Amino acid sequence: MRVELVQGDITTMRDVDAVVTAANSRLRGGSGVNGAVHAAAGPRLLEASTMLAPCPVGQAVVTPGFDLAPVSWVVHAVGPDARRVGVRPDLLAAAYQAALARADEVGAQSVAFPSISTGVYGYPEDEAAQVSVTAVRAAQTQVELVRLIAYSECSLRLWQAALADDEEVR
Numbered sequence: 001m002r003v004e005l006v007q008g009d010i011t012t013m014r015d016v017d018a019v020v021t022a023a024n025s026r027l028r029g030g031s032g033v034n035g036a037v038h039a040a041a042g043p044r045l046l047e048a049s050t051m052l053a054p055c056p057v058g059q060a061v062v063t064p065g066f067d068l069a070p071v072s073w074v075v076h077a078v079g080p081d082a083r084r085v086g087v088r089p090d091l092l093a094a095a096y097q098a099a100l101a102r103a104d105e106v107g108a109q110s111v112a113f114p115s116i117s118t119g120v121y122g123y124p125e126d127e128a129a130q131v132s133v134t135a136v137r138a139a140q141t142q143v144e145l146v147r148l149i150a151y152s153e154c155s156l157r158l159w160q161a162a163l164a165d166d167e168e169v170r
Contacts, residue, residue: 007151010112013112016110018072021076044064044067045064045066057080057091058091059098079095079116093134096116109143113147114151118155125155125158129155132159133162133163134166
């Protein structure tokens, strides 16, 4: 699998099969990336996702992409809320790997990920970058391309460092 890093807005990624959103367990739109994905995909996304709720922390579900076309799928990955359960790398890694498993189920070959749990859920961004890279690289998946979408310059730098650290270990 190829891992790419891009700075930008995940809702504008049109050259991937699936985008991941950092969902809450109720699978309703919210703030941050989840709210942005729901707004871009349109009201049918909320209808489809709430029918699959609740989704446990560390798991993921998949719905059509609706108005995000040509993106075919939205993968709703539920990461840990660090303010409530603390910093849980096991649950964060599980959310990334569950997202890739759901992408496999629908035949997605390319997936764009935001930084899960680092917004309102308060997961430390530096630790989240390391966990996400390790989890993605360790995943048993048929996905050929994972694109990590850094919304901010800070996230970009943290993911660059995590990818460099991972390369050194390999």
